[in-house]
Amino acid sequence: MSEIVDYELYEVPPRWLFLRVETSDGLVGWGEPVVEGRAHTVRAAVEELLDDYLLGMDPNAIEDHWQEMYRGGFYRGGPVLMSAIAGIDQALWDIKGKRFDAPVYELLGGKARERIRVYQWIGGDRPEGVADAAREKVDAGFTALKMNATPELRRIDNPQAVADAKERLRAVREAVGPEIDVGVDFHGRVSKPMAKRLAAELEEYEPFFIEEPVLPEHNDALPEIAAKTSTPIATGERMYSRWDFKEVFEQGAVDLIQPDLSHAGGITEVKKIASMAEAYDVAMAPHCPLGPIALASCIQVDACSPNALIQEQSLDIHYNETSDVLDYLDDPSVFDYEAGYVDLPDGPGLGIEIDEDHVREMADEAVDWHNPVWRHDDGSVAEW
Missing domain, CATH: 3.30.390.10 (Enolase-like, N-terminal domain)
Incomplete structure (x- = not known):
């Protein structure tokens, strides 16, 4: 044995x-x-x-x-x-x-598709230059983008904060046209009253979805927010098991779940979450601003989940200033993107080969990443 x-x-x-x-x-x-x-x-x-x-x-x-x-x-x-x-x-x-x-997806019942659509981040933490970035990514072949809705917001902010968010989305929509999907991430940094206002105001420019409009501890507010808009509601990157997702499925307010394959119990658990979502007519787009192993794991579950809609990936994301997804792979072509899609890998296991020498070399580097701590004008801590 x-x-x-x-x-x-x-x-x-x-x-x-x-x-x-x-x-x-x-x-x-x-x-x-x-x-x-x-x-x-x-x-x-x-x-x-x-x-x-x-x-x-x-x-x-x-x-x-x-x-x-x-x-x-x-x-x-x-x-x-x-x-x-x-x-x-x-x-x-x-x-x-x-x-x-065999690929993992073959052991989970076999593939339900030949490829999975991917989206690309634009604009950074405090979103800026989004229209130019959107044009650049569309020219590179992406058909779906995601951007942060706002920088930090007060619990009840002024009309200009809402107008600024609306103007950014307008600029992106006008830059790329109606055939490109643009997801808008509230990042949990928006309070319930502001989420209601933003959801209603942004609808004019038809976002692909609004993501994490409130923090998971306020998921009870999702039905009220959903009532303000026809835009699909997405959430789930900070939910860690099928039991965390059960409440939002039963509410009926969420249209797209975003479990993270490196946070929500891995392949075993996320496959179960995906099946639960399918029973509630909810789509899945796994969260993945991470590395190549996490992305490969996501694609294995996407491959065999009929309700998988699109896949986040972190190539060129604003966090990856020192190393990027492809740097750790023997064969980076496994993640070649074409016309906004990535083909399913056909290699065994996760379908990737890790460059072990490079991993060991980079593990000798000092790594001490922590998310920034933002503060409001009055000195109180803001949600990042």
Whole structure:
């Protein structure tokens, strides 16, 4: 019987944590367990799970391992534990796919499509220059974009703040025309009263969706916000399990869910979340402003999920100032984008080959990424 015999963790720029898991018969699987800005914390959780539960175990029993890691500690859920489980789960699926010489999606029932659409970020954290950036990305072949709606906002802000957000979206819409989809991310930095106002005002320029209009702890406000607009509502990047998503499915206010394959329990859990969403006629667009292992994991689930709509990816995103997605791959062409789509990989496991020498080299670099702390004019902390 094959056993899990070793693992290594690599913190690499710009803000990622890679996990390498090895079996007694020489198979290697990769995962990406990280909470952006909390890599050290998640590293400790991964080490605890592997040392306490998985070393010496059969790597094939993925569902049983998932249940043990999730339920075995009594306290469960949340970003740290679920991200640690997610990265381990990705690595175990990578191993299983390599064992059977098949992509993970073949082991999950087979593909439901030949390719998946992708979108590209524009404009940065405090959105600016969005019209020019939109033209550039459309010229590069993308047919869907996403931008932040606003910089930091007061809980109840002035009419100019709303007008500025509306003007940015107008400029993008006029720059790219009606055939390009433009998602607008509220980033959880908008309070309920401002979300209602913005949702209504932005509708004129037909956003693809409005994302995370309020923080998940205020998901009870989503029906009220949805009542103000016909624009699809998206959320889910800070929700970590099918139990977190259950409430929004039952509300009926969300049209697009965005679970993160490196935060929401990995391939095992997100496939279940996708199936739940399908039963409620809700589409899925996995959150992924992360690295190549997370993206490869997303595409495996997209491939076999009929309700997968589009895939976020972080090539050239504003966070990737020191390293980018393709830098860590032996064959970057696996993520070639054509006409706004990426083809499904046909390699075994996650369908990517990690450049281990480059990973080890970059792991020697100092990495200490933390999200900025923004403050309002009065000195109080603002949502980033």
